[in-house]
Amino acid sequence: MPKSQNYHKFVFINCPFDDQYLHFRNASIFTILDCGFIPKCALEEDNSGHVRFEKIRKLIQDAKLAIHDISKTELDPDTKLPRFNMPFELGLFIGAKCFGTKKQQEKNCLILDKEPYRYQAFISDIAGHDIRCHHDQINDLIKCIRNWLSNLSNEKVIPGANKITEKFNSFINELPDLCVRVPIDVDELTYNDYVQFISRWLKKNI
């Protein structure tokens, strides 16, 4: 049984970690926090002593909710092979929901892709799950996450997707000025620093 008291608030983020996806990942973190939830990601643990699988297993066990973005299926330009981590972690999450304890069976996830029904060509076994499309657009990504979390939230006042997008853009514009005062460069921020910045910025701009 997960010991975490925040089980119902934790949202596990299963997405690419490359720079091309960074803006999308940041928008996801921002939306999760602005909706009153807590993002959880494998990047928050930099303890290399932990076996990677154990780290992910623990994160999935401790989070009732998860966002799985399977939009990046392109072959790696160097290896010419696809990355299987995202579908693997999605499978692990669905497995926990199917075979886990009563608490684990309460799990709920949002699966994101860039085009409707595209998943049928490469992971058709997930048909029947809630699969939404962000069309590689930040606004659509925020809207998908916001609407999904809004249905799961006990809080009545959650801002609309347009408002969250507007705030996210303000945050991104202000971040370089905020970093100057630390001082640190924006591209030096770790995942945890970024989450700290967003959480504190949102409290100021609620």
Add this chain to the structure above:
Amino acid sequence: MLKKKVTQTGKKYQTTKSKKSTAKTKKTPEKQMRTIQDAPKRGIIPPSKIQQAIDSFYNEKKKK
């Protein structure tokens, strides 16, 4: 409950029952605002430093 009315000179002249308010008190529904949660982990920057940076940025913005 009995209340004694007192004239300006201080003389008591009458006792009356205080009226009970019959109007129902309307409760305004409270807006359930979401709570922005704390970041679960700290990074390489002390969280207090991040807070200072945000506070000083907004204080300067206010002054402008």
